[in-house]
Amino acid sequence: MKGFVExxxxxxxxxxxxxxxxxxxxxxxxxxxxxxxxxxxxxxLKKVNPQLYRKVKSVLEINKAQRHIRGGMATRRKYKGDC
Known part of the structure; x- marks a missing residue:
């Protein structure tokens, strides 16, 4: 079972x-x-594949930096009626 998680x-x-x-x-x-x-x-992932972990971390950091923009756009669509 442990191999499945990794x-x-x-x-x-x-x-x-x-x-x-x-x-x-x-x-x-x-x-x-x-x-x-x-x-x-x-x-x-950090323990299993550190190189892949670093790549994933950079993508997630970008996503984290942009999340307030995505949230604002979603709210705008919600109230504008574009859903």
Missing amino acids: QRAVELGEYIIQSKATVRKTAKKFGISKSTVHKDVSER
Whole structure:
């Protein structure tokens, strides 16, 4: 069972890098919780594949810096009626 968790962490990391996905989008794609995705890519991946971890970390840092913009755009669409 332990090998499955490490493999999942690598798969999640590769998906995040390829699609520049957020934690939320990744969780939805794989059918798992956001906290599981976060734990896998921030803790487990660091031990399993440090090089991949660094790449994922940089993508997530960009996403984190942009999240206030995405939130504002979503709110604008909500009240503008473009949903």
